[in-house]
Amino acid sequence: MNRLDNHQPLSTHNIYFAKIDSISQTFISHRANLNIVSICLRNPNRLLIPLRFELYDDDGGVVRSLDFTGGNIDNFDCTKFQFDPISSSKDKKYTAQIHSVIDPLLDPQEKAAVQSGIYVESHGGGDYIGGNAYINGADSGYDLHFKTFYRQDIQTVFKESYMSFSYRVMQDRAFIIAFLIILSFIFFKHHRAK
Numbered sequence: 661m662n663r664l665d666n667h668q669p670l671s672t673h674n675i676y677f678a679k680i681d682s683i684s685q686t687f688i689s690h691r692a693n694l695n696i697v698s699i700c701l702r703n704p705n706r707l708l709i710p711l712r713f714e715l716y717d718d719d720g721g722v723v724r725s726l727d728f729t730g731g732n733i734d735n736f737d738c739t740k741f742q743f744d745p746i747s748s749s750k751d752k753k754y755t756a757q758i759h760s761v762i763d764p765l766l767d768p769q770e771k772a773a774v775q776s777g778i779y780v781e782s783h784g785g786g787d788y789i790g791g792n793a794y795i796n797g798a799d800s801g802y803d804l805h806f807k808t809f810y811r812q813d814i815q816t817v818f819k820e821s822y823m824s825f826s827y828r829v830m831q832d833r834a835f836i837i838a839f840l841i842i843l844s845f846i847f848f849k850h851h852r853a854k
Contacts, residue, residue: 686791705777
């Protein structure tokens with residue numbers, strides 16, 4: 661089962677691939693078994709350019725890599741990059757990078773034309789504090805619209821849900837008050853019916 665770890669859901673700016681070689685986002689994985697990074701790419705012109713997703717660890721080594729084309733970009737949802745789980749990902753910093761894999765012999769104008777319609781949604785409000793978005797390796801001042809997921813077996817999901825139930829309930833005071841009022845009402849009605 662895949663469970664949400666990080667989510668930066670806001671989009672106020674588009675970062676276009678024209679004249680850019682790579683767009684990346686740093687993030688911290690809070691759980692073991694990181695296995696999906698979802699980035700909100702858009703390709704309204706349905707360009708079929710070759711692209712590569714790479715996931716780097718904090719030392720700069722590539723830990724996962726996926727080749728795809730512009731045809732794989734989902735224009736209505738974020739594009740998911742799913743890979744074998746990284747068992748040791750808990751509390752580690754990663755960089756998710758997307759770059760074009762275009763013939764290096766193309767001149768800059770042709771390259772920009774080939775990449776011109778593809779962009780990544782981003783936000784400049786500092787919503788995600790665990791990392792930053794980078795354009796060609798330079799801090800952009802934005803965060804990409806992205807999500808990360810980790811894999812967890814069903815037994816562990818139920819165990820965590822059970823163990824943290826009372827803590828979660830106590831955090832929502834409005835719910836616990838409404839729940840106690842309803843419970844008291846049911847008990848009163850049941851007791852009165854006897």
